[in-house]
Amino acid sequence: MRKEPRHLVDTIEYRPWNRRDIPDLARLARELYAYVESVDPVWRTSPGAEDHLRVHLTDLFTTRLAMSYVACEGEEVIGFITGSITQRPPVILPHRDGLVDNAYVTPYWRGHGIGTRLCHLMLAWFREQGVEEVRIHYQVSNREGVRFWEKLGFRPWTIQAHLWLGGDKKPET
Ligand SMILES: CC(C)(COP(=O)(O)OP(=O)(O)OC[C@H]1O[C@@H](n2cnc3c(N)ncnc32)[C@H](O)[C@@H]1OP(=O)(O)O)[C@@H](O)C(=O)NCCC(=O)NCCS
Numbered sequence: 001m002r003k004e005p006r007h008l009v010d011t012i013e014y015r016p017w018n019r020r021d022i023p024d025l026a027r028l029a030r031e032l033y034a035y036v037e038s039v040d041p042v043w044r045t046s047p048g049a050e051d052h053l054r055v056h057l058t059d060l061f062t063t064r065l066a067m068s069y070v071a072c073e074g075e076e077v078i079g080f081i082t083g084s085i086t087q088r089p090p091v092i093l094p095h096r097d098g099l100v101d102n103a104y105v106t107p108y109w110r111g112h113g114i115g116t117r118l119c120h121l122m123l124a125w126f127r128e129q130g131v132e133e134v135r136i137h138y139q140v141s142n143r144e145g146v147r148f149w150e151k152l153g154f155r156p157w158t159i160q161a162h163l164w165l166g167g168d169k170k171p172e173t
Contacts (some may be wrong), residue, residue: 008073009112014121015067017080019061024077025068026054032104040139041171042162058099062085069121071105071114079105081118085131098126098134103148110144119152 017025030050036043046052060066066084070077082101088094100122105115126134136154138145164170 005109005112007116009109011073012078013072014069014113014117015072017061017070021068021070021077021080022054022057025057025070025080025082026050026053027079028077028104028106029053029057029102031106032102035104036139036142039141039143044171050107054061057082066101067122067125068120069125071109071118073109078102078109078113079118081115081122083122083134084124085126085129088167094133096131098129098131100134100167116152 027050030045030053033043033045033049033053037045056067060068060082063084065086066082068080068082071079081103084098084099084101085096087096100119103115105118110114123134134154135157136149137160138149140146
């Protein structure tokens, strides 16, 4: 039987991603999307999502405007965070800001500070890049996510609203 994760968290290693991590990150991002889908019926994931995520992560990897950090137990990636720097329309300040794309820790390892550590690494990278403001999108129905981001200092700021025009098959919100 595996030990309780709290006895093992000191052995977790944190590092910037490399190209070989992309298939693992696509698989974990797919799990993240399935989790979001389970708490938010409006969020639906398309068939072939993992392939699309692999392409998206490869695009991010090849730009210097993005970074991901991974948490590993031995060879196994158990969590990650991804962020990118976005250019905004010239009329809006700041002209560039940080966008946290995805954050995920596998269920067994949750609640032991791994997500927090990954987020601090991501925020430090943004600071090194001269970024002073960071955004994140998360579902209001994702209670864990809401607590996690608010504990890190993020505050709800804009509201993205949803209206269904597609007839009877409306997702229940
Ligand atoms: C959100 C997530 C990345 C946090 O990672 P983690 O390693 O579990 O987080 P931490 O252990 O660093 O927890 C930090 C704080 O987040 C909150 N939190 C974490 N897990 C929680 C849970 N299951 N329920 C409620 N709050 C929780 C708590 O405020 C916690 O602080 P505390 O332990 O002092 O109470 C992880 O739970 C996860 O992958 N969840 C599913 C996917 C998701 O929601 N991703 C974020 C949306 S993009």
